Amino acid sequence: xxxxxxxxxxxxxxTGQSMTLQxxxxxxxxxxxxxxxxxxxxxxLIHYSVGAxxxxxxxxxxxxxxxxxxxxxxPLRLLSAAPSxxxxxxxxxxxxxxxxxxxLFFGEGSRLTVL
Amino acid sequence: AQKVTxxxxxxxxVEKEDVTLDCVxxxxxxxxxxxxxxxxxxxxxxxxxxxxSFDEQNExxxxxxxxxxxSTSSFNFTITASQVVDSAVYFCALSLYNFNKFYFGxxxxxxxxx
Numbered sequence: 731x732x733x734x735x736x737x738x739x740x741x742x743x744x745t746g747q748s749m750t751l752q753x754x755x756x757x758x759x760x761x762x763x764x765x766x767x768x769x770x771x772x773x774x775l776i777h778y779s780v781g782a783x784x785x786x787x788x789x790x791x792x793x794x795x796x797x798x799x800x801x802x803x804x805p806l807r808l809l810s811a812a813p814s815x816x817x818x819x820x821x822x823x824x825x826x827x828x829x830x831x832x833x834l835f836f837g838e839g840s841r842l843t844v845l
Numbered sequence: 846a847q848k849v850t851x852x853x854x855x856x857x858x859v860e861k862e863d864v865t866l867d868c869v870x871x872x873x874x875x876x877x878x879x880x881x882x883x884x885x886x887x888x889x890x891x892x893x894x895x896x897x898s899f900d901e902q903n904e905x906x907x908x909x910x911x912x913x914x915x916s917t918s919s920f921n922f923t924i925t926a927s928q929v930v931d932s933a934v935y936f937c938a939l940s941l942y943n944f945n946k947f948y949f950g951x952x953x954x955x956x957x958x959x
Contacts, residue, residue: 772950772952773938775948780945788946832940
């Protein structure tokens with residue numbers, strides 16, 4: 731059971747570089763989301779999607795871009811990395827109806843360092 | 846606006862002690878859901894419980910229990926007879942009825958010492 735798969739697990743970037751964090755889920759969840767975790771700040775929502783072709787901003791969207799072309803995949807793009815984007819990123823998915831509604835399934839996290 | 850506050854940044858207890866993690870939430874909506882997640886030192890996030898705003902019954906699962914009180918906007922988590930394996934960061938979270946956004950508290954780090 732793969733669940734939510736994130737890649738890469740670790741990445742070091744230089745300021746100004748771009749990159750994409752990949753997220754895939756095999757549970758047919760409508761809802762997918764990206765969070766960043768910073769010390770003392772909990773998890774903050776970056777972007778979310780309630781289905782293929784539908785995305786919206788969360789609490790801290792600036793500097794990030796997302797798309798949802800399939801139910802399974804929800805990549806997060808850093809357009810021009812900044813040191814303030816050094817963080818641990820989590821992808822999560824859930825059902826919005828039916829059994830286990832709202833229970834977020836998380837990926838293992840991606841630790842990003844921007845120099 | 847929605848907000849979740851976990852005022853306890855870090856708690857240290859000795860094994861077998863009981864410990865309560867506090868969670869206070871803010872929302873003007875009448876339909877919402879509350880959650881607790883555990884993040885052990887290995888870093889993954891694990892779902893513990895979901896509670897909807899219409900169900901104020903306390904819940905017990907083994908050594909874990911949850912106390913939901915709408916009157917005080919609190920959803921506290923108690924671990925009875927704590928064990929070293931309970932050492933983790935615990936997050937409380939809130940979502941409205943449509944599950945579009947989830948709002949997390951800043952987390953409480955629990956250290957259980959042998």
